[in-house]
Amino acid sequence: MKCYTCLLVLFLFPTIFIAQDSTSTVKKRIYTTKLLNTTETLTIDGLIDESGWDVVEWTGDFVENQPDENTPPSQKTKFKIVYDQKYLYVAYRCYDTEPDKIEKRLSRRDGFAGDWVEINLDTYHDKRTGFSFNITAAGVKGDEFISRNGNNWDGSWNPIWYAASNIDEDGWTAEIKIPLSQLKFGKSKEQVWGLQVNRRLFREEERSVWQRIPQDAPGWVSEFGELHGLIDIEPQKQLEIQPFAVTQFDTYPEEKGNPFRDGEDFKLNGGLDAKIGITNDLTLDLTVNPDFGQVEADPAAIALDGFQIFFREQRPFFVENKNIFDYRFANNQDNLFYSRRIGRSPQGSISGLDNEFVDKPSNTTILGAAKFSGKTKDGWSIGVLESVTSREIAKIEDENGNKREAIVEPLTNYMVGRVQKDFNQRNSFIGGIITATNRNLGDTFDIDEDDPNTDETSEVAGTRENNLNLLRKSAYTAGLDFRHNWKDRKYFIEGNIVASHVEGSKESIEKTQNSLTHLFQRVDADHVELDPNRTSLTGTGGKLTGGKSGGGNWRYGAGVFWRSPELELNDIGFLRQADDIRQFANLRYLFLKPTKFYRRANVRFSQSSAFDFEGNYNRIQYVLGGNIDYQNNWWTEVEMIHKPRIFTNTVLRGGPRWRFSQENIGVLFFGSDRRKKFNFTVGHVNSWTTDNNFSFRRYVLRLRYQPFNAFSMSLNPEFVENPNKTQYVTDVDFNGTPRYITAKIDQQTLSASIRLNYSINPNLTIQYYGQPFISRGRYTDFNYVANAVAKNLDERVTLYDQDQISFADDEYSVDEDRDGTVDYTISNPDFAFVQFRSNLVLRWEYIPGSEIFLVWSQGITGDGNPSDDLFRSLDNQILNQQPENTFLIKATYRFVL
Template identity: 85%
Template sequence: MKCYTCLLVLFLFPIIIFAQDSTSTVKKRIYTTKPLQGAEAPTIDGLINESGWDLVEWTGDFTENQPDENTPPSQKTKFKIVYDQKYLYIAYRCYDDEPDKIEKRLSRRDGFAGDWVEINLDTYHDKRTGFSFSITAAGVKGDEFISQNGDNWDSSWNPIWYTATNIDEEGWTAEVKIPLSQVKFGKSKEQIWGLQVNRRLFRKEERSVWQRIPQDAPGWVSEFGELHGLIDIEPQKQLEIQPFAVTQLDTYPKEEGNPFRDGDDFELNGGLDAKIGITNDLTLDLTVNPDFGQVEADPAAIALDGFQIFFREQRPFFVENKNIFDYRFANNQDNVFYSRRIGRNPKGSISGIDNEFIDRPTNTTILGAAKFSGKTKDGWSIGILESVTSREIAKIEDENGNKREAIVEPLTNYMVGRVQKDFNKRNSFIGGIITATNRDLGDTFNIDEEDPDTDETSEVAGTRENNLNLLRKSAYSAGLDFKHNWKDRKYFLEGNIVASHVEGSKEAIEETQNELTHLFQRVDAGHVEVDPNRTSLTGTGGKLTGGKSGGGNWRYSAGVFWRSPELELNDIGFLRQADEIRQFSSARYLFLKPTKLYRRANINFNQFATFDFDGNYNRIQYRLEGFINYKNNWWTEAGFGHKPRIFTNTFLRGGPRWRFSDENFAYLFFGSDRRKKFNFTVGYDGSRAAQNSFSFNRYVIRLRYQPFNSFSMSLNPQFRQNPNKTQYVTEADFNGTARYITADIDQQTLSASIRLNYNINPNLTIQYYGEPFISRGRYKDFNYVNNAVAKNLGERVTLYNQDQISLVDDQYEIDENRDGTVDYTIDNPDFAFVQFRSNLVLRWEYIPGSEIFLVWSQGVTGDGNPGDHLFRSLKNQILDQQPENTFLIKATYRFVL
């Protein structure tokens, strides 16, 4: 099977390499700026009337980019650029023959609502990355860091810059002042930067650009025009210090007798963030005792398959410049660096006894972190991140007042180093990454320490326990990656490789081998087995792919990736499953020219096949999907697929390889014009398996309404049904034989995220986010696995008869051999998980870069009655429960030195 994968990839690569070009090269435009040199510097008020603007000419002649590429736009646009030693100044004149129809919608920063104009600057001139500064007609800023040649726009980047707008009888104008310290560039006599200016005419959903970029272009940044005339500007070494102070009050239901739950907690905290320009290319970011109290709550989720759930990073320190540290080596989520590991929930175990109360930390405290990152004029991208998290201790007290402590997370050091080098006229790069995680686990794994507060060392009172014996002591990884583009970046070949090495006690490494990610204990595995004496584990992974990314109507790619059984990245990375080899390919056709029916459309076909390192052919899947944006800006996307072969090594959690029935799936979503003050999306996706063994239905409605320019709301309810005749329940022992038990589950999940945004002005906003989440599962028709790889469901499992299974005191008793004696028991797996999370945030940027946050967070989490319907669980467990509340005030002040 491995040979089959390699042969398929080798067969597809010649098609990629010898494909034909179908487009001509577009001539690069050049704009030449001039220095102010004593002339009047513009006052940023939106009125273009200062004499400094007269030093340069207007440039215009924009070309429509969307929907009808390479045609004259509906309205004209022009701009001019001047500079001095500290600032870049841009003036825009956006003509509009119907100025009363200019859309002036307010939004939070980076909302991009209504009419806007933006400038993109490739200051490195690497044709892959850039800085974007947008301004709406209402005066709302938008700023993004562009990477991956326009495939990734990171709005978490928030530089300090200044802007103002004005509407008059000719349309609207804008002035922008960008400190040169906020963008990065190398030292040279004359700077040559990539340049693009892009305007959105909202009412026609029309985009026009200064430098024409064909719809079949291989990217965005690589196609920019050029900005010349920046002579002898000095690189600006950025120095910003931002202290903050936080006061926080938590209230929650009081628990009688629990000394740790008396009804409220109060905390006063502070810290410091700093940004230091080592050179104009490279920046050192520092944070001491960071606070992330204003960050939005993660969406609720529940996973019955046992795998970890991926959550996106929202903390500003880790989000900024994250593209430099990114190293996705296989699929979209597998990454050598997953910053959510830093400050994670403590993982140490606690050996509790009856009548004890436990105060366990929710997150690990980040004592400090430093990040050195940037890109040099020579094409070196550099990133180094170092962070230390504190030892976390859980406090334990029984009803008699006896106290003890348990260490639930050790002092830990995290390090990431990343480097890439551009070459071949910026068409290629090669890079590498290293990571290290080191934990201070102490000399032994089960210790009692003298408590300095009580001077007691008894087994009950005043003891501190180390419960870290299952944590790995250290983890290291390293990788190399490359990408090569040719024929004007229309074709590409890229690849990477990664290796990992983890160390720890015998118990920790045995636990690693038994984790769901690895499953060395799998009973039918011929290539791995658990070695209880191992104290380390080393594995590899990687990817090789190539394809066509631009030119003409066709795009296609093919490749292979692998993750060896021993690969382990979850100390500082994200790895869902090891022991896999996957071949994949895709082909996409783009309808580039709008017609009377649509503005744009595409259709895509993809397939993949998976194998494990034991040579098992586990899966094949095919999918066909398409998207169309109609002339009236309504849209539809649809797809369907077939899975004729589905085997998995993980379903029985260490049991034999399992076969799922053949499956078909489909989805259909459509929506109205997103520009309208009221718009919606309605969708469905679902799947059906043979013999009705499994099905999935998800119904989605997204409603968005903006009754007036300063207020918007959205409601996104979802309902899921997931019946499954063979949902894994547990493993039991029957006379020395393992019994893998599954059951028929009726699972239903209801959620509804709610967002309200009120913008008093562009710098003062109120935002609300809330999401109730209810998931209920009822089990019946319990059965045990008979032949895990049988195609027929009746041969795969055997149902228990009524005289074999009975429910007694919320526990199933099973007399499998019918001799009147209970052979084994199963806890009743029925569940109802209920959660509500919300954030209400007032954000005031009282001067550029300095903010005040007022935050009210609320949450309820509980277990409902599985016998209730979903709405009764909503009422009983959310509406009728006293919530936990957090009230927080955070103030920051950014000193720019």
């Protein structure tokens, strides 16, 4: 391990002490706005014909940013900005010598289709974050919150603002009006904001900007020009209240005898969202009984490795300002705050009998949530989130009408606190985070003697069971992070450290130790030990990395991160695996100047290695890749991966450390010009291993077609083959010795996502999303682990002979010692998982900020026949089955006070 520490030092130190490829500093442009005359009014209709605009001059002299940076653009652009005490107004004149070729594609808000122009405002002037307002030639609005110096654009931010566009013989024009209440800025005599205006000329796929930003710049926001002249504007304290009402009707296949599945349900619901400006910098968001019925369903997935699957957050309350709460400390998924934990599916188990029917809630009800967040003029980013979810109860009834209830989720409180402080002229920051999860596990219940459903002759009638003894009572995490940039932000060093502490009953902590994230019961691990008497766990994790992020053609970085064996984040965060130390290094070369062959290109190389806390050297891999965008806007991406060493502590689920054979992976994706009415992407991933241990073959096809401006469609079929000669099945006891059973699996997965989008106008859209998903696995050639770390596959496992294993009644019987007596049995692991999900949503923003949704959701989930091929499963389990349907109407009205 010492040699890898030296390697890390060799990679990291040059990033700290060596400056190279420096570029000349681009002069900052300044635009000075003026106050709109109080006698003037501006009508937002896309026609720049009011005299109020005459108080300021046009500014232009745009420069091309892509593809040929720092050259004159194909078409000229100019704009002007005025303001009053409530609004900021922007007018654009986008010249076009061929106005009949202006692309006027309609889409839903944030579609960014066709020709457009946008303004970026760094109102905090922190050179890291900003607000973006985009208007297309078709009049479609788009808005995003910019963070991480342009590396993250959050389209979930939906402020209230006004925009209109118009096409004429000189090109097209646009006007926008932004309420100052939708922006965040400090109080001062004169505001100085970062400013950028960016235009897309669609037919040339050309971007031109007001403030030049070199292609080798270390970021986006840090390079903005400046907006001056905002004198004595008063911070606007935002106050918005948005009540909503929802009616929902569900239909599904009736199950005879099941009182909970009579074929249909009807629900009426309501709630309230509010946004209160405590100061102009800081906002309090409140939600009471939120509804997320219009949110698109998660994509289907199945994981044979047993690890949890990460799904992105799509619920509006949690998505807005999520950058403030973000705390990724190791890789891109590990995070101290994973908002999908709030409102998750109930976790309690139910010990039902064969003749009982169960009605278990699909999600935990969020009783209420509050979020206090924002950023101050002095560089403080603050976020506090508090949420309470209800106790959830499953209803259970047998064939004789006897009833009981089981608690499947306790009343739970979630809290997240996040803070960051900028300093060193906004080139550095330091921050911290704390989270807390507390569950009320002590609920007790009495029989309601007045309940007419109580049958006192039954031993179970009218009772409630607490099934929560395996849940942790409380969980706390804390972290500190920092980042420092220097040399005009070309170089950086950043790091963080986290700590966790969980408490609960002996049973819950033992379950945590046994979980796939930890596996303290591993038979060959000397540094961890399963202790059934523990009632708490405390762990740490962190990261340290540095590198070169801008200037010249080269980029590089290196670092290390770790997650100790007892680190546990999954109450309100996301952690896939603990007990891990990783070193990584990367190098990238950018081809910044376009040629007659390509518009842009890069090549990259990375290396990483992994160890556990016992010092086992588990993994090393090398990646060489690159991508190129051709002059005709077609593109290619290629990658080659070599993994000469692959050991894992998790495959045998508590068994010994396991070795996979050496693996190589090839990746090739290419696609056509995405601007065209019809475009496509084709991709293939292929892995192969020594001894043909396993492989992974993925085939991707993405088709997109827009026959006319108001309608677009896409079809994304994907087929995956994942055969493996040593797929884990189970472990059994053989004469007092654990036997770890694996088998050859032939796994195939077929899926296809379908999207249809029709825009009647920019505020009235219809969208459809559907995804059939089928995954089938057949197991043969059963074997047991002989030497888990042997280099050769034949020494790693031992195949059962035909006289050792037999199959009957959906079960394998094994007579390993051939004495005529069955030593152990294995349940048939063959599977076929079939699912179909779809959403049809009509969305009408009848006034800015207020919406009506009409939603039709449909779903089918079931088990197919593993002996069928995939298309037969599609026919039998999806096309010929009665689906579950949800019809929903949701109306919101936003009061701006």
